[in-house]
Structure formats: C-alpha cells, structure tokens
Amino acid sequence: MSGRQRHPRDPEDRAWQALLADVPRRGPSADFSTRLLAATRAHWPQPAGFRAEVAVTAGVIAAAAALTLGPVLVVAALFVLDTGAAVEAVARGFVWLVGWLTAGVSIWEVLGRMGRLVARAMASPTGTLVLIGGILTAWLALAGLTRVMPVERGDV
Amino acid sequence: MSDPSQRGRQATEAASDADLAVAARHGSADACTSLVRRFERPVYNLIARLVQDPSRAEELTQDTFVKMFRALATYDPDLRFSSWLFRIAHNTAIDALRQRHVPLAAPRVDEDGEEVDPLAGLPDLTGDSPEQAMLRREIARALDEAIDLLRPEYRAVVVLRHHEDLDYEEIAEVTGLPLGTVKTYLHRARKALASHLRAAGLGGETRSGGRP
Numbered sequence: 001m002s003g004r005q006r007h008p009r010d011p012e013d014r015a016w017q018a019l020l021a022d023v024p025r026r027g028p029s030a031d032f033s034t035r036l037l038a039a040t041r042a043h044w045p046q047p048a049g050f051r052a053e054v055a056v057t058a059g060v061i062a063a064a065a066a067l068t069l070g071p072v073l074v075v076a077a078l079f080v081l082d083t084g085a086a087v088e089a090v091a092r093g094f095v096w097l098v099g100w101l102t103a104g105v106s107i108w109e110v111l112g113r114m115g116r117l118v119a120r121a122m123a124s125p126t127g128t129l130v131l132i133g134g135i136l137t138a139w140l141a142l143a144g145l146t147r148v149m150p151v152e153r154g155d156v
Numbered sequence: 157m158s159d160p161s162q163r164g165r166q167a168t169e170a171a172s173d174a175d176l177a178v179a180a181r182h183g184s185a186d187a188c189t190s191l192v193r194r195f196e197r198p199v200y201n202l203i204a205r206l207v208q209d210p211s212r213a214e215e216l217t218q219d220t221f222v223k224m225f226r227a228l229a230t231y232d233p234d235l236r237f238s239s240w241l242f243r244i245a246h247n248t249a250i251d252a253l254r255q256r257h258v259p260l261a262a263p264r265v266d267e268d269g270e271e272v273d274p275l276a277g278l279p280d281l282t283g284d285s286p287e288q289a290m291l292r293r294e295i296a297r298a299l300d301e302a303i304d305l306l307r308p309e310y311r312a313v314v315v316l317r318h319h320e321d322l323d324y325e326e327i328a329e330v331t332g333l334p335l336g337t338v339k340t341y342l343h344r345a346r347k348a349l350a351s352h353l354r355a356a357g358l359g360g361e362t363r364s365g366g367r368p
C-alpha cells in the first residue's frame with residue numbers, strides 16, 4: 001500500500017476533511033501508555049542472539065539434567081524390573097571392593113586396574129570409535145558455542 | 157557530543173513505520189517502544205469510536221498490540237504499516253461488538269433519501285475571527301456527537317478516512333469491504349452527519365438531487 005499513489009482529494013472530500021479536522025480524537029487514560037508498554041513487552045520479538053543463548057542454555061540444562069538423572073533412572077528402572085538382582089549386584093560390588101581392600105590391595109591399585117580396563121576398552125575398535133565420536137561432538141559443540149555467543153558482551 | 161543511546165532513540169523516532177516494524181521484528185526494544193508510542197492513540201481512537209466504552213477500548217487496544225507483535229513476523233514491509241495495524245484493530249473491535257451482539261446493520265441516524273449539503277449555508281470557516289473559531293468548535297462538537305450515533309461500519313470509515321487519512325483502497329483493505337461499499341458507506345455517513353448538523357442548526361440546506 002505504501003507504494004501506491006495516493007489519490008488527490010476531491011472538493012467534497014476536502015470540505016469534509018476541514019469540517020472533521022477539529023473533531024476531538026478519543027484519548028486513553030493518562031497512564032495507559034505505561035501500562036500498554038508493560039503489558040505488551042512480554043510479546044516483543046527477541047533478538048536472534050538472545051534466542052540462540054536461550055537455546056544453548058536450555059540445551060546445557062537439559063544435558064546436565066539428563067546426566068544427573070540418567071543413572072538414577074537406570075537404578076530406579078532396575079529396582080522396578082528386578083529389585084532382587086539390583087540389590088544383589090550392588091552388594092556384590094561392595095563385597096568385591098571390600099574383599100580386595102582387606103586382601104591388601106590399595107585403592108590406587110583398584111583405580112589403576114579400572115584405568116587399565118578402560119584403556120583396553122578404548123584400544124578396541126569400538127572404544128576408538130566411541131572416543132572419536134565423543135571428541136567430534138565436543139569439538140562441534142564448542143564451535144557452535146563460539147558462533148552463537150557474542151565475543152564481547154556490552155552488558156557485562 | 158550527544159549520548160549514543162540518545163542518538164539511537166532520535167534515529168528510531170525519525171524512522172519510517174515500515175523500518176520500525178522491521179527493526180522491531182529483529183528484536184529492537186527501541187523500535188517496539190516507538191511503534192507503541194506512535195500508534196497507541198490512533199489505534200485507541202479507532203477502537204474507542206467503534207466500541208464506545210473507554211475502559212473496553214483500552215483492553216482492546218492492548219489486545220491489538222499484542223496481536224500485532226505476535227504477527228510481526230508476517231508483516232510485509234511493502235504494505236503500509238498503519239493500514240496493517242488498523243486492520244488488526246478494526247477486526248478486534250468488530251469481534252468485540254459481535255460478542256456484545258451489537259447490531260452492525262441497523263441504521264441509527266437519518267438515512268432517508270434526502271440529499272443534504274452541510275457546506276451550503278455555512279459561513280467561511282477558514283478565518284481566525286473569534287466568531288468563526290466558536291462556530292468551528294460548535295460544528296466539531298456536533299460532529300463528535302453525530303459520529304457516535306452512526307452505525308459502527310460508518311464510524312469506522314469516517315475515522316479511517318478523516319482522522320487517519322487513509323485512502324479508499326486502504327480503508328477497503330482495513331475493513332475487508334469492497335471498494336464500492338466503502339464509498340457507499342462514506343457517502344451515507346456524510347449524509348447522516350449533514351442531517352445531524354442541519355438538525356443542530358449548524359447549516360446545510362436540503363437539495364434535491366444534489367451531492368451531500
């Protein structure tokens with residue numbers, strides 16, 4: 001509509017315009033402007049950067065929640081599916097650990113054995129693939145973060 | 157040197173409506189504020205004229221701006237922003253009238269076939285004498301009352317044409333009426349206003365077959 005040429009007013013139209021020019025416009029109450037701004041502010045469009053930050057924050061919170069709640073959910077599921085097996089597995093784990101420690105094996109040796117087991121798993125084709133996948137995911141996440149987050153924040 | 161934020165505000169105030177709408181769409185708070193400040197009174201004026209209830213008009217004006225901000229992503233900057241916003245305001249007000257079961261078809265002031273020219277018999281209103289100023293005020297007051305007596309569709313076209321300076325095509329787009337209907341409504345509205353002025357003793361001689 002803005003590109004359309006506006007028609008000139010005919011004499012009748014001009015005459016009515018002159019008559020109606022002094023007719024008072026309806027006006028809202030004194031504080032309406034402030035109330036209107038406050039009421040609509042929640043619906044104002046947000047900058048793209050803000051939306052990206054919200055998305056990244058939501059993703060980080062969701063990932064943290066999943067990592068925290070994941071093992072709990074696994075244990076809870078085990079209890080629901082087979083309580084006896086879950087209790088037995090936990091008890092066996094403790095017995096195994098205490099037995100090793102009382103047999104004179106130091107905690108460092110236990111940790112070392114676990115480390116060696118992990119290293120052996122990593123050296124396997126599957127472990128290598130998992131490791132590379134993890135590194136790639138972390139690298140992509142960092143690259144994404146540096147892209148969407150502002151380099152310098154003026155409001156900090 | 158002036159404050160950068162002040163310069164930004166001045167630039168925002170000088171921007172066109174379409175530029176402001178585009179900036180608002182990209183998340184500029186200054187542009188959103190300017191759009192509200194620029195259009196709150198015209199939008200309120202249109203809605204208040206239609207619903208004739210000041211507090212309801214404020215609620216509907218707020219609804220209009222909320223709808224506008226929600227729909228801002230769909231605004232085409234090639235269109236005139238005010239017309240786009242008035243269309244939202246007009247639809248919001250008409251919906252409210254329908255909910256109140258206000259009849260949108262029944263004429264409320266004289267719409268008989270009598271042709272009236274309110275300009276005939278009126279003294280020249282362009283001067284600055286106290287008498288002319290007083291006459292202008294009287295006519296404005298009478299027209300103010302007369303507009304409120306028109307049926308809502310007529311009120312809308314009068315306000316959009318003579319308060320908001322929209323042309324006939326824009327009024328047709330705002331109201332969703334065919335162009336011919338807009339012209340007919342405006343013609344009938346002026347005729348009714350002329351009758352009211354005549355009844356108030358403020359000029360207008362009946363002419364047979366003449367234009368209103």
